[in-house]
Amino acid sequence: MPVERILATTEAIDLLNLTRDLARNELAPEAARAEENGTFPREKFELLGETGLLSLPYPEEYGGANQPYEIYLQVLEEISSAWMTVGVGLSVHTMSCYPLVEFGTDEQRERWLGEMLGGRTLGAYALSEPQAGSDAAALRTRAERDGAEYAINGTKCWITHGGVADFYTLMTRTSDTEISCLLVDGNTPGLTAGKPEHKMGLTGSPTTELLLDDVRVAEQRLVGGEGNGLRIALRALDSGRLGIAACAVGLAQAALDLALDYARQRTQFGRSIIEFQGVEFMIADMEAAVQSARATYLDAARRRDAGRSFGRQASVAKLIATDAAMKVTTDAVQVLGGAGYTRDFPAERYMREAKVLQIFEGTNQIQRMVIGRELAKA
Numbered sequence: 001m002p003v004e005r006i007l008a009t010t011e012a013i014d015l016l017n018l019t020r021d022l023a024r025n026e027l028a029p030e031a032a033r034a035e036e037n038g039t040f041p042r043e044k045f046e047l048l049g050e051t052g053l054l055s056l057p058y059p060e061e062y063g064g065a066n067q068p069y070e071i072y073l074q075v076l077e078e079i080s081s082a083w084m085t086v087g088v089g090l091s092v093h094t095m096s097c098y099p100l101v102e103f104g105t106d107e108q109r110e111r112w113l114g115e116m117l118g119g120r121t122l123g124a125y126a127l128s129e130p131q132a133g134s135d136a137a138a139l140r141t142r143a144e145r146d147g148a149e150y151a152i153n154g155t156k157c158w159i160t161h162g163g164v165a166d167f168y169t170l171m172t173r174t175s176d177t178e179i180s181c182l183l184v185d186g187n188t189p190g191l192t193a194g195k196p197e198h199k200m201g202l203t204g205s206p207t208t209e210l211l212l213d214d215v216r217v218a219e220q221r222l223v224g225g226e227g228n229g230l231r232i233a234l235r236a237l238d239s240g241r242l243g244i245a246a247c248a249v250g251l252a253q254a255a256l257d258l259a260l261d262y263a264r265q266r267t268q269f270g271r272s273i274i275e276f277q278g279v280e281f282m283i284a285d286m287e288a289a290v291q292s293a294r295a296t297y298l299d300a301a302r303r304r305d306a307g308r309s310f311g312r313q314a315s316v317a318k319l320i321a322t323d324a325a326m327k328v329t330t331d332a333v334q335v336l337g338g339a340g341y342t343r344d345f346p347a348e349r350y351m352r353e354a355k356v357l358q359i360f361e362g363t364n365q366i367q368r369m370v371i372g373r374e375l376a377k378a
Contacts, residue, residue, distance in 0.1 A: 003253060005074060012071050019053065019075045023082035031083035031204075032346060038196075038203045040164055042122070044086050045093070049119010053079075054093065058101050062109050063117040069239070070301040073246040077294070080250030081257075084353045085204035087250055089122075091243030092160045096123030096169045098236045099181050103224035112183065116167070124165035125240070126156040126184075126210055127233055133158070134366045136171070136233060141212060143172040143182060150174070150182060150222070152190075152215040158360070162208030163193030169236075170210075171229045179229035183221040190215040201352035239304070240361050241314040245297040245321035248357045249290060252325040255332035255350045256286045262336050262345075279335060286328045293321035312374040319367040322357040329354040 002020065007013050026047060034041055048054045056072040058064025067075075072094075080087025097116050100108060115121045132138040141154025152172055159168075166186045174180040184191065194209030224232050260283055263274035273279045300313035329351040333340035340347040358364045 003077075007071075012067075015056075015067070015071065016074060016078065018051065019078045022047070022051065022053075023078050027079065027082040027086055031085070032349070034083075034204045035085065035349060036203075036343075040204055040206055041083075041086060042164065044083075045089060045122050046119050048079075048086075048090060049117075054090065054119045055117035057094065058097065058113075058117060062101060062113045064101075068301070068305045069242065070298060070305055073242060073297055073301050076243055076246040077250040077253070080247040081254040082250075083204075084247065084251055085202055087247045088202060088244070089161065089205060091240065091247055092125055093123045094243060095236050095240035096125045096165075096167070098239060099169055099223050099232045100183060102235070103181070103228065103232055108183075108220070108223065112167075121166035122161060122164065124159050124161040124168045124210075125236070126159055126168045126170040128156060128158045130155060130157050134363060137179070137230060139171060139173065139179065141170075141172045143174050143180065143217070145174075145219075146216075148219050150217045150219065152182070152184070152212045152217060154212050156210035156212070158197075159193070159208055159210045160205060160360075162210055163196070163206055168210065169223075171233050174226050174229075178227035179233075180226045181223040181229040181232045182217050183223055184215065184217055188215050188217065199356070201349065201354075201356060237361060238311045238314045241318035241367075242297055242300055242304070242310075244357055244361045245293070245300075245314075245317040248318075248321040248325035248354070249294045249297065251350055251354055251357070252286075252290045252293065252321075252328040255325075255329040255347065255354075256283070256290055258345065258347055258350070259283060259286065259332040259335040262339070273335075282331055282335060286331055289324040289328050293317075293324040296320045312371055315362075315367040315370040315374075318361065319364050319371070322354070322364060325354040325357055326351075 052065050055064040056067040057069050060066045076087055127136055129139045143150040143152045168184045170182050170184050171179055190213045192211045196206045196208050263279055264272055266273045297317040300310045300317045303310040303313055332347045333351050336345055336347050339345055
C-alpha cells in the first residue's frame with residue numbers, strides 16, 4: 001500500500017515517485033534471492049548514483065542534489081521497504097561522505113566528492129573496534145606521523161561494506177589524547193578485510209573486520225584537522241541515526257503491507273481473518289507504530305533542515321523507529337501464522353533484519369542514555 005506523503009514541491013513529488021518506481025521494479029524483485037544467496041548488490045548502488053539518489057542531501061556545488069534531509073529520509077524509507085541491504089547501504093554511504101562534506105577543505109571536496117556522490121565509489125564508516133563499540137573514545141587504532149604520511153595500525157570491526165568499499169572514513173588516534181579522521185582508499189597496501197560475519201539478517205550486506213598493518217595515508221587525507229575526529233564522528237552519527245530510523249520505518253511498512261494483504265485474503269470460518277478483532281487490533285497497532293515512528297524521524301529531520309539542534313531528537317527517532325520495526329515485523333509473522341515462519345513469505349526475513357537496527361549506530365540502550373543526559377542538562 002503506497003504511503004501517502006505530504007510534500008511541499010513538485011520536485012519532491014517527482015523524486016519520491018521515481019524512487020518508488022525504482023524500488024518496485026529494480027530492487028524488490030531481486031531482494032529475496034540475493035539475501036538467500038548472500039549476494040552483495042553493488043550494481044544497485046551504481047544505479048542509485050546514476051539516478052542521483054546517492055547524493056540527495058548534499059550541496060549541488062559538490063555534485064549533490066541539495067535536497068532537504070526530510071526528503072532524503074523519505075527516499076531512504078522507500079528504498080528500505082523494498083530491500084533493506086540497499087537502504088542501509090545508502091545510509092552508511094551517506095554518513096561516510098558527511099565528514100568530507102562538512103569538515104573537508106575545498107581542495108579535498110574537489111578531489112574526492114564527485115566520485116563519491118556520483119556512485120563511482122562506495123563508502124564505509126570505520127569507527128567501531130573490538131573493545132570500542134558504544135565507547136567510541138576508547139579506540140586504539142593508531143596513526144603515527146611519518147613525514148608527509150600517516151602510518152596506521154590497528155583493527156576495526158563491524159564495518160558495513162567491509163572488503164567491498166572503495167573508501168573508508170576512518171577514526172584513529174593520532175596521539176594519546178587525540179582522535180582524528182582520515183579518508184583511506186580501499187586499495188591501500190596493508191589494508192585488508194576479514195572474513196564476512198555470519199549474520200542472522202542483512203546477509204546481502206558484507207560486515208567485516210578491517211585490519212590495518214602499516215597502512216600509509218598521505219597527510220592530505222586528514223579531514224578536519226588533528227584532534228577533531230571524535231567530534232566529527234559524533235556529528236556524523238546524529239545524521240546516521242536518522243538514516244537508520246528511516247530504514248526501520250521502511251522495513252516496518254513493508255511488514256505491515258504484507259500482513260494487511262495476507263489478512264484480507266486469508267479466510268477462516270467463512271470470513272477474512274482481518275474481520276476478527278484479535279487480528280484487526282494487532283494490525284491497527286502496527287499501523288499506529290509505523291506512523292508514530294515516521295513522525296519522529298520527520299520531526300528531527302525538519303529541525304536539522306532548519307539549522308536547529310537535533311541530536312536528542314535523532315536518538316528519539318532511532319529508538320522509537322527501530323523498536324517499532326522489531327515489534328511490527330514480529331507481529332507480521334504472527335498474523336501470517338505458520339506461513340510467516342516459512343521462507344515462502346518475506347515476513348521471517350523482515351523480522352531477522354529488524355533486530356540489527358536496534359544495535360548499530362548506537363544501541364537503543366545508548367540512545368536512552370543520550371536522551372536522558374540531554375534532558376538532565378536542559
